[in-house]
Amino acid sequence: xxxxxxxxPIGRKIGTIGEYTLYEKTLVKDVEALSETENxxxxxxxxxxxxxxxxxxxxxxxxxxxxxxxxxxxxxxxPTFKMRNLxxxxxxxxxALPIIERVNGPFSAAHAIAFLSAVEDxxxxxxxxxxxxxxxxxxxxxxxxxxxxVVARMCxxxxxxxPYNSLFYLREMTxxxxxxxxxxxxxxxxxxxxxxxxxxxxxxxxxxxxxxEAKDVYNTLLESKIFVDRLQDNGKIITADCVGPVARxxxxxxxxxxxSQSLPYKELNFSPIVEEGIVGDAMSRFIIRFEEIFRSxxxxxxxxxxxxxxxxxxxxRSITGEGIGRIESPSGDVAYLVKLNAGKIKKISMLTPSAxxxxxxxxxxVNNVFTDFHFNWESFxxxxxxxxxxxx
Amino acid sequence: xxxxxxxxxxxxKFGRTEKYPAEKYAQxxxxxIVNSNATVKKFEQFKRSFYLYQVDSGTCGACNLELQAxxxxxxxxxxxxxxxxxxxxxxxxxxxxxxxxEKMVKALENAYDAMPEPKLIIALGACAMSGGMIGKSPxxxxxxxxxxxxxxxxxxTILKGIMKAKEVSSK
Numbered sequence: 001x002x003x004x005x006x007x008x009p010i011g012r013k014i015g016t017i018g019e020y021t022l023y024e025k026t027l028v029k030d031v032e033a034l035s036e037t038e039n040x041x042x043x044x045x046x047x048x049x050x051x052x053x054x055x056x057x058x059x060x061x062x063x064x065x066x067x068x069x070x071x072x073x074x075x076x077x078x079p080t081f082k083m084r085n086l087x088x089x090x091x092x093x094x095x096a097l098p099i100i101e102r103v104n105g106p107f108s109a110a111h112a113i114a115f116l117s118a119v120e121d122x123x124x125x126x127x128x129x130x131x132x133x134x135x136x137x138x139x140x141x142x143x144x145x146x147x148x149x150v151v152a153r154m155c156x157x158x159x160x161x162x163p164y165n166s167l168f169y170l171r172e173m174t175x176x177x178x179x180x181x182x183x184x185x186x187x188x189x190x191x192x193x194x195x196x197x198x199x200x201x202x203x204x205x206x207x208x209x210x211x212x213e214a215k216d217v218y219n220t221l222l223e224s225k226i227f228v229d230r231l232q233d234n235g236k237i238i239t240a241d242c243v244g245p246v247a248r249x250x251x252x253x254x255x256x257x258x259x260s261q262s263l264p265y266k267e268l269n270f271s272p273i274v275e276e277g278i279v280g281d282a283m284s285r286f287i288i289r290f291e292e293i294f295r296s297x298x299x300x301x302x303x304x305x306x307x308x309x310x311x312x313x314x315x316x317r318s319i320t321g322e323g324i325g326r327i328e329s330p331s332g333d334v335a336y337l338v339k340l341n342a343g344k345i346k347k348i349s350m351l352t353p354s355a356x357x358x359x360x361x362x363x364x365x366v367n368n369v370f371t372d373f374h375f376n377w378e379s380f381x382x383x384x385x386x387x388x389x390x391x392x
Numbered sequence: 393x394x395x396x397x398x399x400x401x402x403x404x405k406f407g408r409t410e411k412y413p414a415e416k417y418a419q420x421x422x423x424x425i426v427n428s429n430a431t432v433k434k435f436e437q438f439k440r441s442f443y444l445y446q447v448d449s450g451t452c453g454a455c456n457l458e459l460q461a462x463x464x465x466x467x468x469x470x471x472x473x474x475x476x477x478x479x480x481x482x483x484x485x486x487x488x489x490x491x492x493x494e495k496m497v498k499a500l501e502n503a504y505d506a507m508p509e510p511k512l513i514i515a516l517g518a519c520a521m522s523g524g525m526i527g528k529s530p531x532x533x534x535x536x537x538x539x540x541x542x543x544x545x546x547x548x549t550i551l552k553g554i555m556k557a558k559e560v561s562s563k
């Protein structure tokens with residue numbers, strides 16, 4: 001060799017030749033090991049960072065997806081980007097309530113009622129029948145709106161414009177119904193201790209058109225083979241570590257309406273809808289959500305017939321003690337544990353369905369088709385706002 | 393089976409599919425506030441289409457839903473030349489929602505830097521305007537050209553606010 005010699009690198013690096021690395025003038029014995037970009041099946045993996053702010057995401061959340069392009073091999077999520085500190089400690093209950101309502105706007109009634117149930121538990125107050133039935137109507141209206149939103153987002157992911165618009169139309173109709181009866185589209189300011197600032201007489205009639213049109217869209221979507229094909233076997237998960245429609249779609253009879261004493265669902269002969277047969281995929285969650293819309297309509301009808309006269313509002317001035325309230329929000333159990341001293345909050349802890357269901361979502365995403373990620377994400381109905389929150 | 397054709401029902405009336413009952417909901421509809429401190433540049437381009445990119449800095453989720461509601465048949469923002477875009481690189485306006493949160497500062501700044509000139513900011517909701525009852529507002533929202541009040545703002549108020557931002561910067 002006249003031009004090249006063995007030794008240290010001189011000049012630019014050209015590449016690997018046999019067991020050497022070839023430079024402009026030298027051959028160096030330091031062959032770099034090929035980086036492990038392939039797994040045992042020969043699929044090349046790469047990491048796809050989705051979020052925290054990106055089109056298609058309603059809220060700020062980051063997903064780190066390890067994928068081969070076709071299927072998801074692993075996924076982690078970071079829901080802490082939009083972390084909020086809510087100042088409720090040492091505040092009076094009346095001052096803290098508007099902030100609790102804003103833990104999660106879409107589930108505002110569920111959060112407010114769970115919190116108030118905990119306060120009433122601490123005070124030893126049992127709310128009167130009118131308040132309890134009105135609270136059931138509020139939560140069921142919220143469930144209808146949320147489920148319409150979730151299934152509409154699933155249609156959007158499939159680029160199904162007509163059902164997407166129809167369902168969003170119905171969601172807006174539900175919002176206007178809530179506005180009409182409760183004075184606010186998100187129930188802000190509608191609740192108090194043994195108090196309800198809304199009159200739901202006649203709400204069933206207003207909802208009848210939503211019921212009819214939602215059934216039309218549901219039946220049409222079930223006939224669409226393209227839509228059903230993208231949901232079936234997508235995001236399959238069967239675990240007891242989940243709550244709400246996710247658990248019921250996995251064949252589990254988990255429902256706070258059945259096993260919590262905070263609201264009198266038993267008086268309405270409530271029974272939850274649980275998926276049977278092939279369970280635990282996005283299709284099951286889609287079916288459960290639609291069926292629950294119609295079940296909620298029934299519950300509202302029954303609760304409205306039991307509305308009575310309101311007795312007396314409660315006062316928070318002297319409440320001291322510890323209480324817990326648990327409610328079935330549209331996505332599952334939401335619970336509050338509060339410690340009160342002379343009507344002020346000394347300690348408060350919260351359990352939210354989104355925080356419970358997020359790990360289940362992460363597990364369910366593995367080995368799914370990458371492009372079907374959105375169907376699975378939307379089917380879980382997770383709200384980051386109730387995860388990324390701290391009480392201070 | 394009955395066909396669900398809401399859009400045909402509207403057409404049969406030879407009018408718009410849905411007219412917003414503004415009188416009925418007048419209480420919830422508020423006037424957007426123009427930020428007099430913001431530097432207003434005149435952008436002829438905004439007389440036509442107007443693309444929006446939204447960033448959630450720390451919301452309760454209600455503002456997100458109300459902004460999304462603009463896509464529903466009731467409001468149909470496209471008829472006014474307004475569109476949502478999935479990337480800040482195609483956006484004319486950055487819509488900021490929610491309170492200040494430390495981790496979102498970088499994301500907000502990156503999104504604004506990625507937008508092509510001319511560009512402007514719209515602050516949506518009480519939290520983005522002043523922090524509301526939760527915290528303080530994001531730093532970037534101080535440069536907003538228009539503030540859209542409400543907790544959350546009614547979709548009709550949002551539409552008004554966006555049109556106002558377009559109008560102020562085009563006059």
